[in-house]
Amino acid sequence: MAAILSVSASPSATSRTARLVRHLDDRLRRQGHEVTTLDARTVPADALLGADFRHPAIVEATARFAQADGIVIGTPIYKAAYSGLLKALLDVLPQYALAGKTVLPLATGGSTAHVLAIDYALRPVLSSMGAAHIVPGWFTLDKDITVDADGTTTVAPAAADALAQVTDLFSTALGGHLTALARTG
Known part of the structure; x- marks a missing residue:
């Protein structure tokens, strides 16, 4: 199966975005993919903002x-x-860092007013970086992502179904053969 890098780009340590992405990572692992993670907030700010291409974290x-x-x-x-x-x-990655890659863009936000941000703000940047295929992404409302008392992430049923579909499409685009997974988001 495919090697997948799963990036959370939230600056918050208690991010719903990170929880959602990690939730989907589990689905991809169950489909047989090797998933590694990168929380962008762990990359030193001075290296990012100073565009220090030689910094070990950037390398x-x-x-x-x-x-x-x-x-x-x-x-x-x-x-x-x-x-x-x-x-x-x-900005600190090479211009064509996504060349030949399949990309799944995901976004979270507090209002449906931001639902088109994936297509109008993010997709053009990913395309300019050479992504071979950008599968349809998904916007999830913050209120649809909750954390249970035991730390488990729960996604509202309608959002979970949609996220399962885009995740499975991404997996298929990577050449994955989907096993019968229950709709668990």
Whole structure:
């Protein structure tokens, strides 16, 4: 199966975006993919903002993008655009860091007013970086992502079904053969 890099681009340590992306990582692993994660907030800010291409964290992130067959990118939407953290990360990667990659863009936000941010803000940047295939992404409302008392992430049923579909489409685009998975989001 495919090697997938799953990126959370939320600056928050208690991010619903990160929880949603990690929730989908589990689905991809159950489908047989090798999933590694990158929380962009763990990359030192001075390296990102100073565009320090030689910083070990930037070198490592660049290598992780290069080694992946597919990339999941999850970002919160702020003011109708993807996070500044994601922009800073993408800016330090090589121009064609996504060449030959299949990409699944995901976004979270507080209002459906931001639902088109994936297509109008994020997709053009991913395309300019050479992505071979950008599968349809999905926007999930923050209120549809909850954390249970035991720390388990729960996604509202309608959102979970839609996310399962886009995740499965991504898996298929990577050459995966879907096993019968219950709709668990």
